[in-house]
């Protein structure tokens with residue numbers, strides 16, 4: 001998996017006023033005076049920001065605050081969360097789901113299609129168009145504005161090749177919008193982390209064909225490639241940290257990566273049955289109580305727990321949540337996962353992590369896709385902690 005998202009364009013006309021938008025996103029509602037003080041800009045500069053943002057219908061006065069002493073009450077401003085929208089599109093075969101959300105995380109439209117019978121990837125495009133057109137009509141009729149699209153897909157759909165559709169290029173050419181295309185995990189992480197208080201450091205384990213451990217805080221993904229930029233260590237290299245260099249071959253070409261033990265692909269290979277080819281097959285077998293499958297899954301969960309225990313310490317993770325298709329079997333192997341954690345973490349530490357599976361991985365990812373599109377807009381293309 002790759003988390004590199006393409007950025008089509010930002011909002012150059014908003015310029016510095018985006019700083020005010022970012023501040024309101026974190027601390028709003030605020031008075032204009034408070035914004036000027038916090039940003040360390042002059043009052044005319046702050047007023048200028050508000051003028052630009054109001055013209056774009058991005059901010060609105062929401063309340064008045066009475067201050068002690070004489071004088072008029074302060075007018076408080078906030079992001080206009082009602083009238084600004086993003087679209088999330090999640091392609092996780094056999095399903096395609098798309099949603100339109102406003103900046104309050106309220107899903108205004110949602111569609112779901114079974115794409116398993118489609119012959120070619122490009123047959124997905126009419127489904128996407130249908131949703132996009134409907135959503136754009138809805139927004140127009142509500143005098144709103146669409147601020148971005150985040151499309152995420154299982155598999156490297158963002159890599160143009162002969163057999164694949166370049167969704168990014170398609171959307172960018174047909175819709176005049178900031179469009180991002182990525183793998184599922186960033187959206188999944190954004191969706192799940194939103195269940196917690198904003199400043200909590202949430203470790204989101206995305207467990208499907210591969211594995212990803214994504215720390216999130218404050219509506220951002222914390223990543224580590226800044227630590228060794230020349231080596232291009234990135235978010236997903238966590239899955240490809242080698243835990244035994246003599247271990248099984250991984251899809252990345254190395255041997256013994258974490259993913260080669262704990263990813264769904266590796267687990268299916270280990271189960272080694274002709275009737276088990278997909279995650280769905282695997283989940284069904286586990287739910288039917290197949291002992292061999294459960295043993296393989298427990299072994300994987302233990303290895304994962306052991307690995308995650310280090311990550312919890314390094315990243316300061318406070319809460320853990322498991323999402324992705326295999327989160328459905330997580331309750332069955334939770335004890336094994338905790339045994340893995342137990343090697344490094346005390347029972348109290350493990351308990352405080354409140355490790356749980358997502359209660360709706362697909363809708364979590366859909367909401368996450370809408371959210372990350374919003375974050376990209378507000379923070380000028382950047383959804384990670386370090387720009």
Ligand SMILES: [Zn+2]
Pocket residue numbers: 239240250251252253254257258259260
């Ligand atoms: Zn690998």
